Amino acid sequence: xxxxxxxxxxxxxxxxxxxxxxxxxxxxxxxxxxxxxxxxxxxxxxxxxxxxxxxxxxxxxxxxxxxxxxxxxxxxxxxxxxxxxxxxxxxxxxxxxxxxxxxxxxxxxxxxxxxxxxxxxxxxxxxxxxxxxxxxxxxxxxxxxxxxxxxxxxxxxxxxxxxxxxxxxxxxxxxxxxxxxxxxxxxxxxxxxxxxxxxxxxxxxxxxxxxxxxxxxxxxxxxxxxxx
Numbered sequence: 001x002x003x004x005x006x007x008x009x010x011x012x013x014x015x016x017x018x019x020x021x022x023x024x025x026x027x028x029x030x031x032x033x034x035x036x037x038x039x040x041x042x043x044x045x046x047x048x049x050x051x052x053x054x055x056x057x058x059x060x061x062x063x064x065x066x067x068x069x070x071x072x073x074x075x076x077x078x079x080x081x082x083x084x085x086x087x088x089x090x091x092x093x094x095x096x097x098x099x100x101x102x103x104x105x106x107x108x109x110x111x112x113x114x115x116x117x118x119x120x121x122x123x124x125x126x127x128x129x130x131x132x133x134x135x136x137x138x139x140x141x142x143x144x145x146x147x148x149x150x151x152x153x154x155x156x157x158x159x160x161x162x163x164x165x166x167x168x169x170x171x172x173x174x175x176x177x178x179x180x181x182x183x184x185x186x187x188x189x190x191x192x193x194x195x196x197x198x199x200x201x202x203x204x205x206x207x208x209x210x211x212x213x214x215x216x217x218x219x220x221x222x223x224x225x226x227x228x
Contacts, residue, residue, distance in 0.1 A: 009053075009205060015084070019074060022201075024050035024057075024081045029205065050081045052222040053203030057083065059226065060169060060202040069165060070197035072190055088188030088199045092149040094130035095139075095186065097158060099123055099166035102181040104208060110138075118181075123166060125159050157196050158187055165198060173209055176224045178216060183207040 001021065005012040008029060013021040026049040054076055061073035072085040100107055103119040107126075127144065128136045141155045150158065162185055170180040184207070186200035200206075204218030216224065 009050075010201070018087060020085050020087060022083045022085060024054045024083070024201075026050045046219055049205070049219060051078055052219050053201060053205050054078060054081055054083060055226055056203045056222045057201040060172070061198075063168060063172070064165065064198065067168070069161070069168075070190070070195055072188065072197055072199045083201075085199070086190050086197075088190045088197065089194070090188050091144075091154075092129070092147075095144075095149070096128045096130055096136065097162045097185045097187060098126050098128065098182055099162050099185070100126070100182040101166075101170065101179075102208075104181050107182075123163050125162050127155075127158070154196060161187065161196065161198065165202075169202060169207070172225070178209045178211045178221070178224065181208040181210060 001016070002014045003011060004014050004020075009025055009027050011023040011025065013023065015021055026045050026047055055078055058073075058076040058078070061071050064071050065073065072088050074084040074086060076083040100121045101123060103111070103115040103117060103121055107121075107124075108115055108117055126138055127141075128138050130136060139149075141152065144150050144155060145152050165185060166180070166183050169183055173180050183202075185198060185202070187196055188199045189195065190197045190199075204216075204221035207221075209216045209221055211224075
């Protein structure tokens with residue numbers, strides 16, 4: 001087992017069989033101790049966050065598997081806070097794909113001249129580059145194609161998968177009385193045919209959800225989702 005990447009919230013190891021192992025950490029994105037799924041810095045550490053995030057990720061990836069949606073997921077070990085995944089090739093140096101149901105976060109900061117906080121959005125999908133130095137800038141479909149990061153056809157698949165997966169997550173949250181405001185995904189190419197699949201995680205750390213008008217913190221979200 002070889003450490004190949006140290007991330008903000010996970011470390012990545014290459015296994016002898018060619019698959020990878022993700023080690024979930026208790027670090028969360030945000031600033032000055034305040035959680036923000038859109039931040040590109042570690043803002044706080046919460047004991048148990050890694051295992052809680054993995055439990056929710058395991059639940060959602062297994063739901064997606066049952067629905068025939070492609071992911072890199074193989075299995076998970078909750079006690080060890082690890083997930084085994086298939087190898088994936090990133091688009092460029094990595095993309096983040098956000099599906100927005102409400103105007104909050106960076107969307108509101110950018111478009112506040114026209115958008116009102118919490119304004120409903122119709123599953124608005126946008127793509128950002130994973131580029132900490134440039135604050136993860138948004139990028140258009142045309143620019144992605146022109147820069148050779150992904151084709152127009154791949155963008156359509158990416159957008160369709162994003163809407164489909166976000167709708168599944170939204171439905172599951174609604175069963176627990178929560179409203180999904182936005183969620184962030186990552187995708188890559190996997191398999192011999194290089195098909196597009198969901199990678200990374202689906203946890204409280206990469207979504208905003210509200211219950212009774214108040215934002216639900218990641219650990220509380222995961223507790224609500226996993227309680228019987």
